[in-house]
Every structure is written in C-alpha cells, then in structure tokens.
Amino acid sequence: MTVRSGDTMSGIATRTGLWPLSAWRVPSGNLNLIYPGNIVTYRGKAIAVSGSTAMGSRVHVVKSGETLSGIFGANGWQHVAQLDNLANPNLIYPGQRLRY
Incomplete structure (x- = not known):
C-alpha cells in the first residue's frame, strides 16, 4: 500500500x-x-x-468508548466528520455507522 x-x-x-x-x-x-x-x-x-475501498465506501460501526480521532487518527477524523455530515464531531454513539 x-x-x-x-x-x-x-x-x-x-x-x-x-x-x-x-x-x-x-x-x-x-x-x-x-x-x-x-x-x-x-x-x-x-x-x-481497490476503488471499492475509496473514502466514503467503507463503514465503521462505532463501539462504546470510541472517538472519531481514536478511530480515524488525528489526520482523518475531520474528513470523516465532513463526509458523514456530523454537526458535532465530539458526539458519536455506539452503533452509529460512519462512512470513510
């Protein structure tokens, strides 16, 4: 890669x-x-x-205790917040599906 x-x-x-x-x-x-x-x-x-794993085509299901920066790193969480139209990127929920 x-x-x-x-x-x-x-x-x-x-x-x-x-x-x-x-x-x-x-x-x-x-x-x-x-x-x-x-x-x-x-x-x-x-x-x-492959192209099928381009940004926005994969999904992560949030687990209890996770944060955007913990899941996607210091350089990736902002893109995911924008891609998923998160009004408050500090507020995600277990079971929430995030595209990346």
Whole structure:
C-alpha cells in the first residue's frame, strides 16, 4: 500500500482492517516514521486497495468508548466528520455507522 499525505499507520490499519500494527513493515523500520509515497506491507505482502475501498465506501460501526480521532487518527477524523455530515464531531454513539 502506498502512504498518502496525512496517513498514520493506525489510520492505514483502520482503513484496511488489518491489525495488529506490529505486523506492518515500513521502509524506515519505525511505524511512527512514514512519508507520502512510502510502500508499506502487511506480514510481508503488498496490500492493494481497490476503488471499492475509496473514502466514503467503507463503514465503521462505532463501539462504546470510541472517538472519531481514536478511530480515524488525528489526520482523518475531520474528513470523516465532513463526509458523514456530523454537526458535532465530539458526539458519536455506539452503533452509529460512519462512512470513510
């Protein structure tokens, strides 16, 4: 998978549904040090993200105790709030379906 501007490894793991983070490999060897254009792999395999997983076509069901930034990362929550027309991004509910 190619890292996009604003990506974090937790955001990529959330977007792809591939956990744990420790199974990811990045060129720097440090999961906290990625750059746009880097190719990251999961368990040694390249991950292809098809057009069907473009922003807005996947859904996350909120669990108790979750926050937007916890789910989508510091750089992704604002886009999700806008995409889902959330009047108050600090107020989400268990069972709520969020497109991303």
